[in-house]
Amino acid sequence: MSKAPVRPAASTPEALHAIIADAFSRGDVGAFLAAHEEGASVVIPPGGNCAHGLDEIRAATAPIISLRPRMTSAVYKTLRSSELALTQASWDLYGTAADGNRTRLSGTSTIVSRRGPDGIWRIVIDDPQSGATAAAARVIYGRI
Numbered sequence: 707m708s709k710a711p712v713r714p715a716a717s718t719p720e721a722l723h724a725i726i727a728d729a730f731s732r733g734d735v736g737a738f739l740a741a742h743e744e745g746a747s748v749v750i751p752p753g754g755n756c757a758h759g760l761d762e763i764r765a766a767t768a769p770i771i772s773l774r775p776r777m778t779s780a781v782y783k784t785l786r787s788s789e790l791a792l793t794q795a796s797w798d799l800y801g802t803a804a805d806g807n808r809t810r811l812s813g814t815s816t817i818v819s820r821r822g823p824d825g826i827w828r829i830v831i832d833d834p835q836s837g838a839t840a841a842a843a844r845v846i847y848g849r850i
Contacts, residue, residue: 716741716827719791719819723779730799733774739764742829743820749833751811775801779815789821790830797834813837 716722722741729738739760742748747758750766757766776799783794798812814837819827 720781723795727777727779730777735768775799
């Protein structure tokens with residue numbers, strides 16, 4: 707009898723970043739999706755397209771998650787208000803692409819999450835490229 711993998715639930719907004727890193731590192735698309743609300747929106751690196759809802763998020767992220775890249779993440783800011791939270795983290799992802807080439811992505815992620823009635827935090831909005839967007843805005847508006 708096979709046992710389904712235990713998928714950790716986020717008891718804090720910060721824990722979501724660790725769950726994402728673990729899901730990528732294990733190649734576990736199900737764990738990644740379980741960290742999101744049904745109607746979540748996620749910006750997909752490196753192109754920056756946005757996926758809405760779990761079906762689109764699965765289709766957009768499964769190819770890279772299935773490669774089992776090693777991902778690390780470090781939360782450096784949390785802003786919390788009742789049932790909502792905004793967290794920011796720096797992240798690095800290392801892996802081997804389908805063509806055999808080594809690849810590395812890194813960035814600053816901003817996540818908006820909500821605590822459900824069950825006490826579990828889930829992602830509502832995830833922009834893993836928010837640091838690049840902020841840097842571009844500073845250049846555009848002359849605030850380098």
